[in-house]
Amino acid sequence: MGAAMNAPRLPRRVAALLVAVLATLEASCGAPRTTLNTSASPCFRGLGLAISAVGDRGNLVGVRRLSATSLAARIPGTPDLGKGRVCVVAFRGDFADAKDFTHTEDGEAARYAVVVLDDRGSAMRSRLVTSRLPFRFRHRM
Numbered sequence: 001m002g003a004a005m006n007a008p009r010l011p012r013r014v015a016a017l018l019v020a021v022l023a024t025l026e027a028s029c030g031a032p033r034t035t036l037n038t039s040a041s042p043c044f045r046g047l048g049l050a051i052s053a054v055g056d057r058g059n060l061v062g063v064r065r066l067s068a069t070s071l072a073a074r075i076p077g078t079p080d081l082g083k084g085r086v087c088v089v090a091f092r093g094d095f096a097d098a099k100d101f102t103h104t105e106d107g108e109a110a111r112y113a114v115v116v117l118d119d120r121g122s123a124m125r126s127r128l129v130t131s132r133l134p135f136r137f138r139h140r141m
Contacts, residue, residue, distance in 0.1 A: 040080070054118040061133065061137045063089050075114070093113065096110040098110065112129070
């Protein structure tokens, strides 16, 4: 008779364990994230700073994190930004009359503003105006 009374307890323990495991899994899947799991994740913290830097003009094209030397090699007229990594935020709009921006050699059409931030997205390093973007800022769908 003792074995018959212990039999129902085993399924209850298994069920309780299963509920606990499922609850833990659900909580871990729904936890808030502070990054996008991309190399540009720290740069997204600087979006507000970048939007202010262009005076709320234009539409956001995208955000990238890359080396300062790579940026300087691809955009003629870029000021010296050193050798570290930088965050680059691009906007599309009419920036022909943009004051306090570095107008690059190809900036006659001035379709794009590029805001260069430090690698954490916390301080502005430069603002550029250019007619074309030398990097892809969007993911293909």
